[in-house]
Amino acid sequence: MRSRDPELNQQRKAMILKAAAACFVKQGFHAASMKDVCAAAGMSPGTVYHYVRSKTDIIRGIIEQEQAITADLLRPLVDAEDFVAAFHAALDAIAASITQDDLILSAEISAETLRQPDLQALAAAATSEAAHGLGLAIERGQACGQIDVSLVPEQTANTLIALIDGLLWQATLFGAEQMVQQLTSAKQAVSRMLDVPERSR
């Protein structure tokens, strides 16, 4: 496991993750065999297992990659001047950047998350962190008089995250295109949820 050539190690592992992600999208996590992953990565089983502990370890690597992307999407919200507008923009950014393959892969990962306690802890921690960040942003919005002060920041953040997760699941079921249409209603919902009564006119 310890490598003498850390660069090669990292490079090979990235190749394996990429090949595996493609296989998982095409066939699903369990239907894709390690033989398939090995073939896609152009390595023998032994070589793959030299860089990766197990099939689950591959999922762990992909989760870590996805978390970085999610963090990037949420970052602008934390120090936005106008939280609601920034949140609308984030929804648009998600809808614009997400592909059907991404949706399938992350659903596949969510499912596997349930089975591996350490993966579940990883996912729960990521969600908690996101909720905490969003909560801070909501507090700021309240301080600015933009968000209704009767809302509990962290719980409201969780509600918003639940909404996003649910929309993504619907996009997975019905296809990524329908999300664009659904977004109008979702944005309206977010505005009405958060805005102070005077502003909501």
Next chain:
Amino acid sequence: MRSRDPELNQQRKAMILKAAAACFVKQGFHAASMKDVCAAAGMSPGTVYHYVRSKTDIIRGIIEQEQAITADLLRPLVDAEDFVAAFHAALDAIAASITQDDLILSAEISAETLRQPDLQALAAAATSEAAHGLGLAIERGQACGQIDVSLVPEQTANTLIALIDGLLWQATLFGAEQMVQQLTSAKQAVSRMLDVPERSR
């Protein structure tokens, strides 16, 4: 497959579904082997395959059972006098009746749904139907002057369903207990989303 004794057939199949559900909750759909399911059902592999076409066919049976339960939960909404109050009550009912095992099982099923096109069609149809029913209920609420008329009924219904699905996923991640706490915020969100401005004050 054709049975000479339909009653026995149905009884045995129900036994298999129940035993399988328990195994899937304990170990996950893919980690639970048919050998495990056979042992839990007290039958030999050949016998199980006499009543069930495949491992996936078991999932199909469980989905059909779950859809009946969901329909029961939504029914009161369609002809409720006060939609928002009825929706709050439905959220409470879901939170009260759901167990950690239910959550795990339905997440397990959702994941498998992605892999089998016919299962996905089944799930999509069920969601569409629920959205349609909710949409009608929202239209009625609008006609009564209880729900803001600027909301598009069916899209709003989809948004509400997305919110519920997201909350259930969070409950799966963080445990069923946290949902009770989260519910306060979720209900508040629903009220603010739907209520006409005069009422929301």
Next chain:
DNA sequence: ACCTGAACACCGTTCAAGT
């Protein structure tokens, strides 16, 4: 028809052997 359990093709992972 209903049931059994051995048998088949295939899976994730390991490990002796090479370089």
Next chain:
DNA sequence: ACCTGAACACCGTTCAAGT
């Protein structure tokens, strides 16, 4: 260290054989 591929234990499903 890095890589190979045969080998191991196990999987979902089938099927000849019993009743």
